[in-house]
Amino acid sequence: MIDLHYWPTPNGKKVTIFLEETGTPYRLVPVNIGRGDQFSPEFLKLNPNHRMPVIVDHAPADGGAPISIFESGAILFYLAEKTGQLWPQDLRARIEVSQWVIWQMANQGPKLGEAGHFRRLGDREGDQSYAVRRFTDEANRLYGVLNARLRDRPYLAGDSYTIADIIAYPWTVNWKAQGQEIDEFKHFKRWFETIGARPAVQRGLAVGAEFSTDRNTLPPEEQERIRKILYNQRALPVPD
Known part of the structure; x- marks a missing residue:
């Protein structure tokens, strides 16, 4: 059984899509990032970077103690190897998949995340026009x-649907909020619609929908409390 420590964000949905695609049994463990669950001592034992998702595999292939894995790219590599699915065995094909997974982790996720952040921020922190232009253009x-x-x-790695597609897709769902026009990219749009039509992708995207809250409907003080938890974090103190 896989425990998935999760909140419904693009990074979390990468893992639920894979688990739904492969029929891998899993148990959902909610990590309410707006409440600060990711900073709890229990969670930090699983991920010292205090970010979800994290998985704990209670039946690893070596038969030993449970294994915990953080970082969505590492999680998908692990699950693909464990299940033997959505991960080619041919050397060259495997390299194609690997480099697009790393591309997503190093480029697409961080830059699209920043685009969304600064476009949502408005003028609460002063003039953000340069940051908005910088990250919208990079997106x-x-x-x-x-x-x-x-x-x-x-597909991204060639003729077969793989974890390269799974890891990239959730970050493209909010293309409009990232300041993009999907019709500008006809080949991407074809891929986007193909991936989005997959039943397992739809199931994976829907996992935890009941956890989501429209922050704009919350009182201003609650919105500010959540912003302080999610943004502008500094190092946690390390005990002597």
């Missing part, structure tokens, strides 16, 4: 990378 560049890659192949 546009990255959608262009996807579009060019998908011009002559159905």
Whole structure:
């Protein structure tokens, strides 16, 4: 059994999509990031970087003690190897998948996240026009990378649907909030619609929908409390 420590964000949905695609049994362990669950001592034992998702595999292949894994890319590599699914065995095909998984972790996720953050921020922290332009343009560049890659192949790593597609897709769902126009990227749009039509993808995206709250409906003081938890964090003190 896999325990999935989760909240319904793009990074969490990468893992639920994989688990739904492969039919891997899992137990959902909610990590309410707006409440600060990710900073609890129990969670920090699983992930010293205080971010979800995390999985705990209670039946690892070596038959030993449970294994915990953090970082969504590492989680997908582990689960793909464990299940033997959505992960090619051919050397060259495996390299194609690996580099697009790393591309997502190093480029797409961070930059699209910043684009969304600064576009939502408004003028609460002063003039954000440069940051909005910087990250909206970088988001546009990255959608262009996807579009060019998908011009002559159905999926990111080639002819087969893999964890490269699973890891990239959830960050594209909110393309409009990232300041993009999907019709600008016709090859990406074809891929986006193909992936989004998969029943397991739809199930994975829906996991934990009941946890979500529209923060704009909350009292201003509650919105501010959540912002302080989620943004502008500094180092946690380390006990002597």
